[in-house]
Amino acid sequence: MEYLELIGTRRSIRYFEPDKPVEQDKIQKILEACLIASCAVNAHWLKAVVVKRDEVAPDDLERMKNPVQALVIALAPVHIYFYADLSVVNEIKGTRLKELVDVGALNPTHGWSHKFVDDVVYAQILKPMTENPGYPVVAAFDCGIAACQGLLMAFELGLGACLTAFMPDVVAKYTKVPSTWVPLYVLNVGYSAESKEAGGQRPRPPFEQQYHLGTYGNPFPRDPKVVEELKRSKMLQTPAPLPTRKQEVRELARRLNLPE
Amino acid sequence: MGALTKPIAQYASVTTWAEGLRQQWGGEPLQEEPGKLAALETFCDFVGEDPDVIVGRCFRVRQADGERVLSVKWRGHYADRIKEFRTQQAAANGPRQAAAVLSFLIHNGILIQV
Numbered sequence: 001m002e003y004l005e006l007i008g009t010r011r012s013i014r015y016f017e018p019d020k021p022v023e024q025d026k027i028q029k030i031l032e033a034c035l036i037a038s039c040a041v042n043a044h045w046l047k048a049v050v051v052k053r054d055e056v057a058p059d060d061l062e063r064m065k066n067p068v069q070a071l072v073i074a075l076a077p078v079h080i081y082f083y084a085d086l087s088v089v090n091e092i093k094g095t096r097l098k099e100l101v102d103v104g105a106l107n108p109t110h111g112w113s114h115k116f117v118d119d120v121v122y123a124q125i126l127k128p129m130t131e132n133p134g135y136p137v138v139a140a141f142d143c144g145i146a147a148c149q150g151l152l153m154a155f156e157l158g159l160g161a162c163l164t165a166f167m168p169d170v171v172a173k174y175t176k177v178p179s180t181w182v183p184l185y186v187l188n189v190g191y192s193a194e195s196k197e198a199g200g201q202r203p204r205p206p207f208e209q210q211y212h213l214g215t216y217g218n219p220f221p222r223d224p225k226v227v228e229e230l231k232r233s234k235m236l237q238t239p240a241p242l243p244t245r246k247q248e249v250r251e252l253a254r255r256l257n258l259p260e
Numbered sequence: 261m262g263a264l265t266k267p268i269a270q271y272a273s274v275t276t277w278a279e280g281l282r283q284q285w286g287g288e289p290l291q292e293e294p295g296k297l298a299a300l301e302t303f304c305d306f307v308g309e310d311p312d313v314i315v316g317r318c319f320r321v322r323q324a325d326g327e328r329v330l331s332v333k334w335r336g337h338y339a340d341r342i343k344e345f346r347t348q349q350a351a352a353n354g355p356r357q358a359a360a361v362l363s364f365l366i367h368n369g370i371l372i373q374v
Contacts, residue, residue: 070373246285257355259362260285 013160016190160192200240280367
């Protein structure tokens with residue numbers, strides 16, 4: 001799929017074909033997409049543990065359900081649990097930045113050298129950052145970028161996916177992650193039981209309310225010509241609700257024995 | 261009539277359900293699909309309670325601020341009973357009947373996913 005259409009077609013899919021397994025190579029491709037995401041200081045906070053739903057004991061699966069995502073994790077055959085590894089910066093101590101220097105991504109033209117990483121960046125910036133109360137926010141932001149690439153990859157591969165919260169204490173029985181890993185979200189993955197349109201592009205707040213030019217309160221002007229161009233490229237699609245959506249949901253409810 | 265002391269459609273929570281279904285799907289789903297009401301009635305017999313009692317128990321008033329909140333205990337209780345109900349009704353389309361009960365609860369503001 002073309003990139004613009006891909007990001008326009010992504011939806012939070014909440015109905016999966018529960019008995020259609022996801023191929024291992026597709027799961028790998030999702031993780032590969034996460035790995036190459038933009039990442040501050042090349043730290044790679046995002047860690048993931050893939051758990052196949054059918055390998056979870058039924059009682060544990062019940063305990064993993066929270067009120068708003070229970071059905072999603074029950075229907076999705078694959079759960080990718082995302083964590084932020086808060087220990088990584090002090091483990092790698094700038095070595096991955098020096099890798100970027102070595103491969104010519106960070107250069108003296110911009111002030112980068114091994115000495116700068118050792119004496120300034122790690123010692124005076126990164127290490128103190130890990131002691132700042134706001135540090136988890138930095139790490140979580142970065143993880144979100146990587147997770148989003150994995151999310152988009154799922155759709156590129158013809159899958160559906162939905163990020164939800166999860167019950168970390170129960171899930172830990174399976175993922176067995178170190179205590180320095182902070183639970184973030186689970187990417188529920190499977191073959192969508194919904195149509196590709198999934199009812200249409202979901203409502204969003206007004207563009208001008210979200211984005212500003214130069215200063216807060218000065219809305220970024222939304223050029224209708226650009227909007228039309230993005231519609232032609234299928235990034236902006238018919239907004240929800242499509243007239244067929246209620247019927248689609250009703251048929252899904254009946255096929256999957258869900259409440260209406 | 262079992263656990264019920266009047267026709268099931270006359271309970272306030274069932275009226276709320278009917279209104280919710282009407283808003284969501286249009287038409288008169290409880291009249292068009294009488295199996296939904298029948299399923300709820302069977303469940304009421306199963307637990308020995310009427311629909312308003314079931315909904316009432318799923319909420320409690322929080323002492324700290326007087327807010328009406330969902331009762332975790334009772335929600336868990338009914339989740340377990342619905343699972344039992346689904347299993348016991350299996351020969352008679354149990355999953356669909358359980359889904360009707362869940363729909364009744366959802367349209368009364370009680371989210372239970374089992």
